[in-house]
Amino acid sequence: MGQNIILNMDDHNFVVCAYNRTVAKVEQFLNNEAKGTKIIGANSLEDMISKLKKPRKIMLLVKAGFAVDEFVKNLIPLLDKGDIIIDGGNSQYLDTQRWCKELEPIGIHYVGMGVSGGEDGARYGPSLMPGGHAAAWPHIKPIFQAISAKANDEPCCDWVGEDGAGHFVKMVHNGIEYGDMQLICEAYHLMKDVIGIDQDEMARVFEQWNQGDLDSFLIEITRDILKFKDADGKYLLPKIRDSAGQKGTGKWTGIAALEYGVPVTLIGEAVFARCLSALKDERIEANKVLPGSSQKFTGNKNEFLDHLRKALYASKLISYAQGFMLLREAAKANKWNLNYGSIALMWRGGCIIRSVFLGNIKEAFTKNPQLTNLLLDPYFCERISASQSSLRQVVAQAALVGVPTPAFSSALAFYDGYRSDVLPANLLQAQRDYFGAHTYELVNKPGEYVHTNWTGHGGNVSASTYNN
DSSP, rough: HHHHHHHHHHTTTTEEEEEOHHHHHHHHHHHTTTTTTTOOEEHHHHHHHTTTSSSEEEEOOOOTTHHHHHHHHHHGGOOOOOEEEEEOOOOOHHHHHHHHHHHHTTOOOEEEEEESHHHHHHHHOOEEEEEEOGGGHHHHHHHHHHHOOEEHHHHHHHHOTTTTHHHHHHHHHHHHHHHHHHHHHHHHHHHHSOOOHHHHHHHHHHHHHTTTTTTTHHHHHHHHHHHOOOSSSSSHHHHHHSSOOOOHHHEEEEHHHHHHHHHOOEEEEEEEEHHHHHHHHHHHHHHSSSSSOOOOOSSSSSHHHHHHHHHHHHHHHHHOOOOOOHHHHHHHHHHHOOOOOHHHHHHHSSSSTTTTHHHHHHHHHHHTTTOSSSSGSSHHHHHHHHHHHHHHHHHHHHHHTTTOOHHHHHHHHHOOOOOOOOOOOHHHHHHHHHHHHOOOOOOTTTTEOOOSSSSSSSEEEEEETTTO
């Protein structure tokens, strides 16, 4: 990632000084990939700082957490007021907030910037999400907007907001990525175990889907993975162990959703699906003793594939709606002035979740910056109305056959919950008041919380601090 971003900057006529703690890696880079460029190297932090023009702009691309902290601590004594540190890793937004607060009194500007697009994106145009000390933006804007991906000639990079806003937006981006990937995996599972089509046909289906409103990077690479054959001429995919890894940003999204009280259910299920997949040995044993469904699919294959396409679109829309709900709530709590249309543009090109779908999201927020939920936008309301019945068909068929679809199922549950004007939470509130005197609010007296002595011997004292 670091090397490719440096090469990208060089392509755009910016002179870059490269440094790595392992100096031999710098020499190797200069003598190979960077040979014939304007890129220079440094053999120490001090050497690197001495070669930079003021205000110095230092971009870190190291592992989040301890490594970032150590680098920043080592840089501080070498820098002057007005210099800029840019953390381009997947740092937790709380760490970025901490460094912004600590560095502000000494005048060193700190930027936490989400970078998406993988190694290829870094080389030829990533999606960049900078946030932190706003005074840094005029100095770094020409660089990062030049090297970023472009969507309709607009740079997929803009100032996100104060302190940890950039890394928070990147975290939610990664959470949505978890959801998109899980939905695609469930679609693959249903194709394989419900309607029983082979990988070659699956690849053709994903190719067709990529020509329409599901056009995206992840659909595209899924097609390529399904077509890929090993050296022995057999498909590689069935040889890969079905135990998924994760680096933490999906989990962080789920934790943030709980902290801000936002029902980001699909991303949560996507994270838990990876956790369940990691229980490979237990699943093998459970498969031997726990019964499943004996039903088989008897419907029309092509009709089911059309339902599946629409269900994937509907679930994807619900996942994005939940993601933007989280962004809006976090913005309120942290006093970030987020531009949701701009965020959709940043995500549209260069990043892992890039798709034509994000263009429609940008339009929705451009037309109505105060839009509370994507599902309420007229265009998306029409689309979800046309596809929700297919989502029901897919979830029902999966349940009947016994194929797990946690992401599809959670999307449908959220949709039905969100559109319900009455939910059974009244009973839940009564239960809480019964056993804990937590009080409840009466429908005809909004804002007034009362307690009932349900048993006649529980007393009339309520826990008034538990109104919510």
